Amino acid sequence: MELKIEKLVYGGDGLARLSADAHGRGKTVFLPYVLPGERVEASLLQGSTGFARARLNEVLSPAAERIVPECPYFGRCGGCQYQHIAYEAQLRYKAEILRETLRRTAKLELGVEVQTHASQPWRYRNRTRMHVRHSPDFALGYFRANSHELLTVESCPISSPLINQGISAFWELGRIGKVPSAVHGLQFFANHNDQAMLLELYVRPEDERGKLTEFARAVMAQVPAITGAVLFVASPVEDESRQLAPLSAIHTGPSTAIGADHLFYHAAGHDYRVSGGSFFQTNRHLVDELLNVATDGVQGQTAFDLYAGVGLFTVPLARKFGTVIAVEASPHAVGDFLQKQAKQYQPDFILLDPPRSGLGERATTALCRTAAKVVTFVSCDPATLSRDLQLLLESGFRVEQAHLFDLFPQTAHMETVLRLVR
Secondary structure, three states: OEEEOOEEOOOOOEEEEOOOOOOOOOOEEEEOOOOOOOEEEEEEEEEOOOEEEEEEEEEEEOOOOEOOOOOOOOOOEOOOOOOOEOHHHHHHHHHHHHHHHHHHHOOOOOOOOEEEEOOOOOOOEOEEEEEEEOOOOOEEEEEEOOOOOEEEOOOOOOEOHHHHHHHHHHHHHHHOOOOOOOEEEEEEEEOOOOOOEEEEEEEOOOOOHHHHHHHHHHHHHHOOOEEEEEEEEOOHHHHHHHOOOOOOOOOOOOEEEEEOOEEEEEEOOEEEEEEOOOOOOOEOOOHHHHHHHHHOOOOEEEEEEEOOOOOOOHHHHHOOEEEEEEEOOOHHHHHHHHHHHHHHOOOOEEEEOOOOOOOHHHHHHHHHOOOOOEEEEEEOOHHHHHHHHHHHHHOOOEEEEEEEEOOOOOOOOOEEEEEEEO
16 A cells, blocks of 8 residues: 655654545554655554554655664664664754654653754664574574564664674674673673773573683673673573663673673763663764753752663762762662652752653652652653653653753664753
8 A cells, every 4th residue: 555654653653544434534554664755665564443553664755864774784674764864954854753652642842952863873872782592503683673572783873982892702602602602691881982892791691611611701701891700690581571671781680790890981080880781872973962951051959860880970079079879770769769869868950860661650749749849850751751751740840951862873873951940
């Protein structure tokens, strides 16, 4: 069938409509790799009462912003959704999607400009996670889009040059049978200047410790910039269930280090000690700018840094406040702190950077009851941001600043920083 694309929606798909029904409105259709205004030929894949999904067959009239994707895996790999869109247009569409999501879910019409912070569009990732297959032959790669089927990948143009060296070394060792069968996944984490790297290996709970140690040392010998390897024991199913979101790096299972178990990452004038399994921002070009914007213009006696992780925001806040209380990146810890302990403090400022699942009603309600007049809300999901923001707005907060950080070019992901005041 032929479809006219109306707009892009959060998640990467384009929205079109089937011919109008008896009620005068056509069923909504979602399909990937399209642009607003394009006429395309598509095939329906599945439908429900309210919407249908389709596969793009051919672009009949391309938009002016359409470009040739740089990556040979684009369209099959589940990692990127926007490589067919010129980078400047990606930023514009993301800002539009953010505004529409806030309007639809939070009932908020932003009265301020969305300030966009662009990244270098390629080779920006400092952290890349991949899956390993051993049978019928060795393979390393990502999952195909919307599946758990492995797509063989030998290079990744959104990952840093050092990470791509690591990918190449892994392939070389895999082709000669040097990767132990216990290894089912891996993650590379490179430092701020792409000169040092930590390797995380996700291994089945079978005893191949000698082989794993030998293999880790072989990788480190082949790529001297890898200063250590950290082994996490979990079955592939258990490991996937522990991934809080596609971009999460938190792993709570038991670990063993071969060489260094951490990496030092320099950001905004500070050195952060990031252990294997810990979360750290993924874009190696925008960390400093993110820190500066999130903490700009605030000062006082007491600040809360909620979902603090390695203390990325805690350290710069310590220069501006007499006391900074950092609460770890566990939603339960944040909720308990806000409900049971926060009342004994009178925070001047709260910074929160929750996981993709957002704050949730419990933590948001408790946050509204604090004395804070200023809140910086850092969010990686506009849908959960909008849900949580609705309660904050009802309690008297208003949006003073809105920033869109493009931490993930070529993908539909976006990072939002809102400054709220009351």
